[in-house]
Amino acid sequence: MARDFYEVLGVPRDADKDEIQRAYRKLARKYHPDVNKDPAAEERFKEINEAFSVLSDPNQRGRYDRFGEDFRQVPEDWEERVGAGAGPGGGFRWSTGGGPRGRYATSGFGAEGVDIDDLFGSFFGGAGRMRVPGADQEAELPLTVEEAYRGGRRTITLADSTGQPRRYEVDVPPGVTDGQRIRLAGEGGRGNGDAPAGDLYLRVRIQPHPQFRLDGRNVYVQLPVTPWEAALGGTVPVPTPSGATAKVGVPAGSSSGRRLRLRGEGMPNPRGTNGDLYAELRIMVPSRLSDRERALFEELAAVSSFDPRRTR
Structure with a gap:
């Protein structure tokens, strides 16, 4: 089972966006493979990036809080498609236990546990046939003032949607400003089946300069x-x-x-x-x-x- 994303970043479950970002920056600087040569640092770095990409996105974080590690298999509009039919006080939440998969959904109004495959099979015609587009993801792109001025091609290493380290080639336009986002189409979370992948957005962070x-x-x-x-x-x-x-x-x-x-x-x-x-x-x-x-x-x-x- 994957480590809890909140545990990875060392923040409480009610942490706000600023707390999550501060924790990510501190850990990313410490474990970046270009800085930390410990063989375990790369694995830790990809874990940190995956946790941040999920917890910094309100939609992904909401689904993660409800469904845990299975959240990527759940459509973003799951509440509209499922919760609306659950009746007053309805909706579903994940619990542990029951069955070989170790997770089942329970209704908010006291129904017995429902197997995840049965749940999706009932509402969507089988989990294997769901067409769920990949989620958009975001990461930071640190640049010096000179790099932001000139622009050009940069190679960065981030954890991809599966948590594996991956190198990305990024075309930085000349004159990018702090906070500006650069879109890498189709480089975000993977879609289900033949559904398209999401996009990866790199948010520019211009580093302090001595001059x-x-x-x-x-x-x-x-x-x-x-x-x-x-x-x-x-x-x-x-x-x-x-x-x-x-x-x-x-x-x-x-x-x-x-x-x-x-x-x-x-x-x-x-x-x-x-x-x-x-x-x-x-x-x-x-x-x-x-x-x-x-x-x-x-x-x-x-x-x-x-x-x-x-x-x-």
């Missing part, structure tokens, strides 16, 4: 400048997510925190206007001064009447 901060398609980057560049103005280089270096003009008399906008240098948008890049100035001073530098700063301090703390 860039994203807000939609706009990109923010801190730009260190010297005191004289800030005071006198000038042209300085600024990094961009494309990997190229742009030039930005620093107006004379700029202070730390001033934002300089580079139009269209943010994340690309294949269907519209590119985002912008905002360089946020940060004035830096030398940690150690030469004798000449110290003399010049002392001369400046003596002749300047500028007081940044003066109340205007």
Whole structure:
């Protein structure tokens, strides 16, 4: 018998979506085969992915809570097709025991246990003849800012609908944003018999970056400048997510925190206007001064009447 999905993720049965997602992220980072070289890690990773794909989908989770490991054999509209005919307080729930299969359905109004094959045979003409489409599934696709900017082909390893590790080739469009979904048609849960498979949706998660901060398609980057560049103005280089270096003009008399906008240098948008890049100035001073530098700063301090703390 498969392990309980809640046990796999280490969450209670009443866990909300955020708890489930936090538990999944923590375990996926720990057991990903590219990180954890323990031979048992791959098996654990596929188990974690399968549990998350079910418990993060409200429809699948609802059926899993009712039917346990047999939930994939149950149509999504089972309540309409079965429960509606059960009478007041009707519906079915799974219990353990009875018969060689170890599971039977009991009605909500006290009827005796009903064998699963008999149940489906009565309502659908035999479980073997049910045509149940596969369920859609979802997983996360972590990307760096640069990968999201460029797009391109990625190879990822996930547990498939049977729980086995499988490699998927993914075409990432340039300029994907955090939370955007990429659809892999027919790569979700398997259908019953000749029914079509569901789709696999990969939700993009852009990882924190040491330089860039994203807000939609706009990109923010801190730009260190010297005191004289800030005071006198000038042209300085600024990094961009494309990997190229742009030039930005620093107006004379700029202070730390001033934002300089580079139009269209943010994340690309294949269907519209590119985002912008905002360089946020940060004035830096030398940690150690030469004798000449110290003399010049002392001369400046003596002749300047500028007081940044003066109340205007």
